[in-house]
Amino acid sequence: MHSTPYDYSIFEKFNFERKPVGIKFLLNRPAGIEKLDKSLTFCQMFKEAQDRGPFYAAKENFACMGPILLGMREPEPIALSGQIGANDGIFKEARANRRIYQHIPRLEKDTVRYVAFSPADKSPFDPDVVIFTANPGQAEILLRALCYSTGKILTTRTTPAVICAWLFVYPFVSGEPNFTVTGLGFGMKARRVLPEGLILISIPYDRLPMTIENLKDMDWILPAYSVEEDEIGEYFKKAAGKIWQEYEKG
Amino acid sequence: MIPLRTDLSVFRKFNFEYAPVGIKYLINKPEGIEQLDKIMALCEMVNEVQQRGTPFYITKENENCGGRMTLGMEDPSPIAESGQVGMKYGIFQEPRANGKMNKQAPRNSTGTVNYAVFATMDKLTFEPDLMIFIATFSQAEIMLRAASYSTGEIWSSKISMVGACAWLFTYPYQSGNINYTPTGMTFGMKARKIYPEGLILLSIPYNWIPIIAENLNQMEWVLPSYTDTREEFLARSEKAMMELAQEFMNP
Numbered sequence: 119m120h121s122t123p124y125d126y127s128i129f130e131k132f133n134f135e136r137k138p139v140g141i142k143f144l145l146n147r148p149a150g151i152e153k154l155d156k157s158l159t160f161c162q163m164f165k166e167a168q169d170r171g172p173f174y175a176a177k178e179n180f181a182c183m184g185p186i187l188l189g190m191r192e193p194e195p196i197a198l199s200g201q202i203g204a205n206d207g208i209f210k211e212a213r214a215n216r217r218i219y220q221h222i223p224r225l226e227k228d229t230v231r232y233v234a235f236s237p238a239d240k241s242p243f244d245p246d247v248v249i250f251t252a253n254p255g256q257a258e259i260l261l262r263a264l265c266y267s268t269g270k271i272l273t274t275r276t277t278p279a280v281i282c283a284w285l286f287v288y289p290f291v292s293g294e295p296n297f298t299v300t301g302l303g304f305g306m307k308a309r310r311v312l313p314e315g316l317i318l319i320s321i322p323y324d325r326l327p328m329t330i331e332n333l334k335d336m337d338w339i340l341p342a343y344s345v346e347e348d349e350i351g352e353y354f355k356k357a358a359g360k361i362w363q364e365y366e367k368g
Numbered sequence: 369m370i371p372l373r374t375d376l377s378v379f380r381k382f383n384f385e386y387a388p389v390g391i392k393y394l395i396n397k398p399e400g401i402e403q404l405d406k407i408m409a410l411c412e413m414v415n416e417v418q419q420r421g422t423p424f425y426i427t428k429e430n431e432n433c434g435g436r437m438t439l440g441m442e443d444p445s446p447i448a449e450s451g452q453v454g455m456k457y458g459i460f461q462e463p464r465a466n467g468k469m470n471k472q473a474p475r476n477s478t479g480t481v482n483y484a485v486f487a488t489m490d491k492l493t494f495e496p497d498l499m500i501f502i503a504t505f506s507q508a509e510i511m512l513r514a515a516s517y518s519t520g521e522i523w524s525s526k527i528s529m530v531g532a533c534a535w536l537f538t539y540p541y542q543s544g545n546i547n548y549t550p551t552g553m554t555f556g557m558k559a560r561k562i563y564p565e566g567l568i569l570l571s572i573p574y575n576w577i578p579i580i581a582e583n584l585n586q587m588e589w590v591l592p593s594y595t596d597t598r599e600e601f602l603a604r605s606e607k608a609m610m611e612l613a614q615e616f617m618n619p
Contacts, residue, residue, distance in 0.1 A: 210518040215522030253551040254565035267461040269468030274525045278516045301505040308593035314505045337458045342559035
């Protein structure tokens with residue numbers, strides 16, 4: 119791991135209750151980081167990293183679907199044919215469950231043998247993806263920072279099961295941020311990884327510098343958000359009038 | 369307007385705090401429904417009908433934000449299209465960013481929707497083009513799971529920081545795709561304080577409503593795994609995997 123992490127200090131201003139977590143997908147064992155000493159699901163490892171320092175996980179540390187998504191193991195016909203989701207009552211029949219596997223992103227076989235996790239503020243590596251656990255107010259600011267200079271629309275993708283694929287792997291392979299709310303995905307909900315009411319925002323490495331720059335440049339709380347409910351109509355009318363005046367002056 | 373024939377009664381079981389709202393887009397004036405007597409933004413109209421309880425229709429004269437443009441009641445102004453507005457409010461760094469976002473926003477062809485009817489579910493007399501649900505996270509989980517239960521549909525959403533109405537009122541209607549957003553994420557609705565934070569706004573087009581209603585009638589709303597203790601869940605998962613493996617080995 120050669121690259122230097124960016125300066126993430128701007129994120130400290132959010133005072134997140136749960137720390138942002140950086141993840142790095144690696145072919146070779148990372149030096150200077152301890153190996154996880156237990157077996158957890160991918161989503162639980164993310165939670166584990168919020169509560170402790172950096173660690174890395176190998177194939178034997180992953181429970182659930184992690185090794186399949188990471189290309190460490192071929193998926194079993196039982197999973198791919200959709201038996202599990204039907205058995206859990208998530209889907210009516212296996213045929214519905216199997217459709218999601220047409221969309222679920224996976225890494226190429228044997229290209230990842232280790233995954234490093236760390237709270238982003240203590241990260242000894244430059245993460246491939248950073249996942250934020252935000253309340254709705256914090257999420258609005260972070261999502262706005264993703265669009266502030268680009269005008270990109272926000273798209274999200276997830277599935278009722280195997281949400282880890284969309285939070286950890288999809289942003290890495292697509293370069294697109296993704297977000298979801300806690301309580302929507304089966305595994306995380308059943309395992310009670312996080313309480314409901316939070317927004318999980320996953321940002322890939324190539325979108326982080328721009329997000330950081332935008333957070334430095336933009337107003338975090340827009341003036342309109344502090345206007346009283348019964349005055350907002352007038353506020354918008356005034357602002358629109360001013361814009362039209364400028365336009366008519368040419 | 370075609371009279372309501374879809375059975376929506378299953379949605380009552382949710383006891384939504386905010387009544388679900390049906391919307392119909394029309395080229396010609398609807399009969400037997402009164403016009404809204406106020407001017408407001410399109411995103412406010414769902415909440416307006418929830419508070420009034422009586423259905424109403426709107427024309428472009430009732431709308432004072434970007435809603436009339438996305439619905440196709442009026443052409444967009446150069447000021448809006450060029451992205452001046454978003455920069456003025458501090459949402460974007462420069463008009464180019466706002467303009468780019470506007471270019472991606474779906475809109476109906478001008479003149480194709482001249483009236484939009486709003487009615488809460490209990491007063492719905494017509495087949496809606498779209499239904500808007502304001503749900504808690506738990507309710508949203510059940511609704512979205514119902515969409516995927518028989519279909520395996522992946523959950524996808526599209527939203528913009530401004531002009532969110534285009535993605536909530538026009539995109540599902542045009543694409544036939546479900547859309548959703550947590551409340552408090554988009555500028556106009558947040559500034560107008562229409563709904564409190566911590567809810568999910570789901571916009572469901574007509575083609576999905578019977579599928580979701582039927583699946584809600586069939587599926588378990590609260591999965592056993594959600595009420596298990598952690599140990600019970602792990603034991604249930606292990607047992608299920610063993611049973612599935614046994615069946616697989618002995619076809």
